[in-house]
Amino acid sequence: MKNLKTDQIAVSNFPYYKYSLDYALDSLARMGGKNLEFYACDPHLHMDDASVSDIKTAARKVRENGLKTICVTPEQCNYPVNIASANIAARKRSIAVYVKAMETAVEMDCQLCQFLAGFGCLDEADEDIWKRSVESLGYLADLAETYGIHIALETSPKEYTCLTDSIKIADMVNEVGSSALHGMIDTAVLGYSHETIQDAIAGLENGRILRHVHVGDGKPNGHFIIGEGNLNLKEMMSALDQIKYEYAISLEILNPLYTSDPEYAMKTSYERLKKIIE
Template sequence: MKFAPMNYHYVRYPIEKFLDKVEQSPFTSIDLYCSAPQLNMFDYPLQRLLRLDKEIRKRNLDIMVMTPENCTYPVNFCTQDTLTRESSIRYYQRAIDTAEFLGCPNVQISTGFGYFDQPREEAWNYCLESMQILASYCERKGVKLFLEELKTTTTNVLITSKDIARMLEEINSEAVVGMVDMDQMTYANETVDNWFDALGDKLQHIHFNDRGHTVPGDCDFPMKEYYEAIKKRGYEGTVSFEICDRRYYNNPDQAIDDIVTWMKNNTIERL
């Protein structure tokens, strides 16, 4: 497996602080969370993108996956509202273009949602239509999409491993594969084996985080059991640490250190 930290919990700092910390850590890859003020996917000058590319390369890092902010207003490619859906597709088109420019092979994409008082199948069909458009674009750009599930409090479209498996089958593109987030997985009362059974080799990325998107070991999930279950299935794909809880905002460097310590104490990985 190849591991990478994400800069989500560094959003109150310049991106260089995150890159400096990763350079000093055992990690050689990053999961680049794209959000203002670090990298605003809605609008950024080319000069800023060139500078970011230079800052990453001079530290001898690579980008494992790019994660544009994609589960909050105003991004929603499953909605019945045409204007929002079309603008969301353009947003992801820009994300795909940005990933290609930065030499990043993967873009993470989370499901949107339909109106909760309208038929789920409507939102499902809009999701499928949007994903097929983006899949065709990715095929031309040589970029892969990691499609993620969300919780029932966020979406009424893709929630379980079976939902993701069905959507991947209907999209029918090698440019779109599945991923699983430990927090969403547990909330849906599923297991690591459920995901591997449903997706097989289409499961190609994992968010390895404790409850509430915290550092492994900081909450009550059986993270060592999750790791061992993943390892037992022979998984050799990518893994990133999506640490979102605001408790880490004041000292984001310590979270990276704690991830490394947990990995050294609970896994056989050479980071």
């Protein structure tokens, strides 16, 4: 491709969540990975349990394996993390998880975190959920600016976030009004938002607020090994190439099918994505 480069690809520890952090990092380095999206989950680095020492140790291990962290992503779908919760205690605790994720990013010399904007009960008024999300993200964005951190917001079904399509991301970014807040695209969840990648790019103000990309194959949704779904990933990468997208293209390969052999899942996806971009 003309503008995308293979050195924008980031490997990740997403599929290694049943293995130790040492195993995951050694595997990612062995396959030639350079950039890393760090998935903060148990047993690698659970935000609720991690001490300052734990964070420093994880950062040191990443560096010792020759990896550069480009994004810190705390687990926020399977864990009870919800910054738009109507429960004040739950919202406060969830905000604290994201604050610790930003502190982890600082320790890892990383300038990006990926967060979800929060959700409410499905029988609750959308505007009430939105208001709580705006308040929480406003606080987090202000703090991110002091840390020198950027936050990328992702779409997902309504059960996981109030940002169910790219236009809502743009609306949220504009309402919060912080230079630290951005949008992102996940190829494997575009089906949930009923968008093509061209729609998503357009919704994110023609890519102006696009700061991160997750890549996984889908049927049409899911996070399968590249080549094992039916998404036209070459077309999707071409769309990013056309807008001269310059940030990370991160492999989110996260599916129970790959629990027994995460290295195969990540290495195969890494090699196949390089071939698409070359």
